[in-house]
Amino acid sequence: MRSPALYRFAILIVFVLAGQQLAxxxxxxxxxxxxxxxxxxxxxxxxxGGADPFSGQALSIHVTSCKAREIRIPFHVGADRSRTWVLTQLPEGLQLKHDHRHEDGTPDEITMYGGMANAAGTPWVQYFPADAHTAALIPAAATNEWSLQLSQDGKTLSYILKRDGALRFRADFDLTTTLH
Structure with a gap:
């Protein structure tokens, strides 16, 4: 008879944790x-020291499309405008996807990878472990974790990629000066 009570308790814990995550x-x-x-x-x-192909190139983000449940952030590397970060609020939580397009607007073969925010996030940073779609699309990225971090002083947005728990890439964006 204890199993129904244990089951209800486990469901309650899941709902509490989900509520904290969404909060x-x-x-x-x-x-x-x-x-x-x-x-x-x-x-x-x-x-x-230039060990990354993005090093030495002009990086910019453009927070151009903000809908009720979705924010699209084109990420430009030099003249390459093929990347967009897509943040979507779904019923089960916050999702980050990387939308890659060709110049003509057609989807790249490797696109829409990313994942759902995990429970470790705060109002200042969210962590997005690779989802099953990402692991199938890019097997080497199965252990990826992307994060977006806003500095508490509101001056910096950081985009961070870890693989196998090790830092692979970090770009910081200066939020104190807007580009024209």
Whole structure:
């Protein structure tokens, strides 16, 4: 007879944890929404010394499309405008996807990878472990974890990629100066 009570207790714990997770995701999304309509310049922070193909190129993000449940952030690397980060508030939580397009607007073969925010997020940072679609599309990225982090002083947005728990890439965007 204890199993129904244990089952109800487990369901309660799941709902409490899900509520806490969503409670951190909503304020994060609202903070991101305050960037809507603006563009910001950035730089590669890691790896240092030109070890990344993005190093030495002009980086910029353009928070151009903000709908009720979705924020689209085109990420430009030099003249390459093929990347867009898509943050979507779904019933089960916050999702980050990477939308890659060709110049003519058609989807790249490798596109819409990413994942759902996990429970470790806060109103200032959200972590997105690779989902099953990503693992199938890009097997080497199965252990990826992307994060978006807003500094508490509101001056920086960081985009961070870890693989197998090790830092692989970090770019910081200066939110104090908008690009024209």
């Amino acid at each position: 951190a995701q909503s304020p994060f999304l609202e903070k991101m929404r305050t960037l809507c309509g603006n563009s910001y310049g950035g730089r590669v922070v890691f790896p240092e």
